Amino acid sequence: MIQLFALHIDPILTDKQLTHLLSFVDRAKREKIVRYHRRIDAKRSLLADLLIRMQIAKRFEVDPRELQFAYNQYGKPYLQGHPQVHFNLSHAGEWVVGMLGCEEIGVDVECIKELDHRITDVVFSEAEMALYQELPENRRQHYFYKIWTAKESYVKAVGKGLSISPQSITVCMEEHQSYIVGKKKQIRHYTWVPDYVLCACVERVELPTDIIYVEENAIYGYYEVL
Structure with a gap:
């Protein structure tokens, strides 16, 4: 089954939220995020990573902190150690979208x-x-x-x-x-x-007909208790 997610982002992100949420992504991603000049660009990149981590963790019942992403020679991200898990991300403007599936x-x-x-x-x-x-x-x-x-x-x-x-x-x-x-x-x-x-x-496999909308607060709430 393939799932398609969409997250609408608010430009506001406090320093406290940023510091806490950055702890859930890997070092290379953290370094990339903090180099962004515009806050909204940093937030888009961060929430895209956190969104797919959360969805993978929920679907396969794993700890999101243990997920390690890598990249193929063309720059496509994949999940290390889990060849059966496939995902993809995109973001533009005020939206982040992600797909999760088995191919x-x-x-x-x-x-x-x-x-x-x-x-x-x-x-x-x-x-x-x-x-x-x-x-x-x-x-x-x-x-x-x-x-x-x-x-x-x-x-x-x-x-x-x-x-x-x-x-x-x-x-x-x-x-x-x-x-x-x-x-x-x-x-x-x-x-x-x-x-x-x-x-x-x-x-x-068949593409989903519906988009699953994820609230930004749902991401904050999910990672707040970890």
Whole structure:
């Protein structure tokens, strides 16, 4: 079973909360978090780690402090010593999303911003570009973000990141389903909050239809008693 979580974050994080919560992540992660210049960036990164630790710990009945994350050669995180556990994280703006399951998975969330149309030259395949150019101006931005999140979730699922050229992937979006042309992967876009686009990718198992919303206070409460 695959679970998809979403956490809305508040920009406020006290020094006391930060110090306490940092004790639950590994040293490398702590050092990365404290180097952020903006408090909100530090909080996003910290809560993403804590969210997936909490969900793994609850599902598999383990101590979140004992979970050790590592990274493959392309930068995809994985859980050391637990090859049956797969997860992925993404965060943008005021949201953190995470997926947890039993096979390789990928998820991407993007905050919709004003689009520099030159970026399409390095993102779209020929087929995607042809369709993009046929669209009216008011539909192009949303189309771009749906294509981009689909590609991001796919490369994160296969675990090869930026080593795969976005132009080498073609996303086909039909009325009732979307898929990566020539690849044995499922992708799904979720109707979500305004100004954000969310997409998930797996291979064999069924993608969840619902998003599990996690309250920020639930994370504080969970780690407060450990």
